[in-house]
Amino acid sequence: MMKGIARPMAMVSPYWVMMGMILVLTPVICWVFSLNQRSTCVPMNQIFYEIGDKRYYFHIFGYLLIFIWKKVTDGLNEPIKTTTGHYTDWVHGFEGELVFIIQDTFQNAMMTDILNFHYLFIYLFLIYVTTIYYMYTGERDLTDKVTLNYLLIYILAVPYYLFFNVEVTSSYIPGMEALLYQDPWYTVFYASHDPLDNCVPSLHIAIPFGMLALNWLHMKENGIELKDWKHRRYHQFIYWNTILFAFTILYLGIHWIIDIPLGVLIGGVGALFIHHIQPRLRNGFGATFKGFTRMKAGRHAVVEGIVVLLMVGAMSASMTYQAETMDDRVSMRLGPGDTNIDIIQEMKYGEDATFIITNLDDTYSIEVVIVELDEIALMMDDDGIIWSEIEDDSVSITPGETHSFLIDQHNYWFLAVVHLDESAEGVVETHISVDYNVDDRVTRSLVMSLPSLWMTGWVLHRLGRLKWEGRSWIDSTPSHAWNPIGESE
Secondary structure (H helix, E strand, C coil): CECCCCCCCCCCCHHHHHHHHHHHHHHHHHHHHCHHHHHHCCCHHHHHHHHHHCCCHHHHHHHHHHHHHHHHHHHHHCCCHHHHCCCHHHHHHHHCCHHHHHHHHHCCHHHHHHHHHHHHHHHHHHHHHHHHHHHHCCCHHHHHHHHHHHHHHHHHHHHHHHHCCECCHHHHCCCCCCHHHCCHHHHHHHHHHCCCCECCCCHHHHHHHHHHHHHHHHHHHCCCCHHHCCCHHHHHHHHHHHHHHHHHHHHCCCCCCCHHHHHHHHHHHHHHHHHHHHHHHCCCCCCCCCCCCHHHHHHHHHHHHHHHHHHHHHHHHHHHHHHHHHHHCCCEEECCCCEEEEEECCCCCCCCEEEEEEECCCCCCEEEEEEEHHHHHHHEECCEECHHHCHHHCEEECCCCEEEEEECCCCCCEEEEEECCCCCCCCEEEEEEEEECCCCHHHHHHHHHHHHHHHHHHHHHHHHHHHHCCCCCCCCCCHHHCCCCCCCC
């Protein structure tokens, strides 16, 4: 069932092209945005000394750590769907097809190219350059915070990706195009790094909003007005790009509208955690664990443990509900002439996967073909997959029929390409599951989710304590410094 054609010449990954551009532009960007603060900037010949003196090498280690964390999480994202299902029907029932109206109203080739570039380049830019910018301008605390912002916000999103899956809009709304996946150059990269079912919440909203929130908390705590802040121009740069991200993720056929407020919520929780925890990591208040008593540890364990248990209970209830309704849940909806894709992730040696699709329609057949991801560029033009290039290898799934495809090649990503003929009328619904030969996926997913659940509990506990003590919710002073006999946070 695999399309048997020669492997195309390897193309340079969009990621490395964008990172190369960022590397070249970083000094220029830092210089432009710091023209009004030359006196506080770190001289270029002292950069490496600054990294050692301020222990910024921990930040580099953090970026490496999150790469590993993301790889492990992504390895669970697809296999666990047979247990956790998805909630796309809920979101679609609430929103309808508003995102299709947005895409259909504004769609044109030039805008698609611009927003494809913006989606990847500016996102990577904000993640990496913001850290370097604050380091270059001598802002140690903000350097810490924006680095933690990327690391911890991704961790915060993990349980929602794993246990509350939502398919992308282009898979569920007939006529909605997956514009992010239509350019051959981008497709291979995105399909292996940006799965089609972890769109709620949107990290393209959560991460830049977290930066904005951290900036705002910093200004409020230090009594600084935005108009007087030396980083005002860079803050505004983040702000306007966050607004553009909100439009981009809807236009490109990836996210639902609800992803935006939920991304804001995750970004806000992450910013509050970072804002309140960073002063304990390094500041003038004493050792990191100063004042941390058994009583305080017990109180944290109880309060935050209750939050964790409640959230684990919600995740367990979700799995129970999904188990009862999973076989009837629609995974993909197609309109006449639609060609949609589903991703089958790479497997290690000895593993295999079974792609199972059921045609839920009473009248029309659908066509399915499994294609190796690295070969897909040969079957695409600027408008996406050319169905005529692969239709000879497709399998027809008749109304009510279920068909299974065994994929047993390791170290390769595959795409399941699903097509509905133009002669069809109305909407054809399908149920899709991919059974991976992976053991104990639920336990590992729960373990990967625990840091997120604990951070959420910690933030709620911290805000409650601040209110109880009559202190401002933006006060980041560690609690052992609140009173002479106080305890540590």
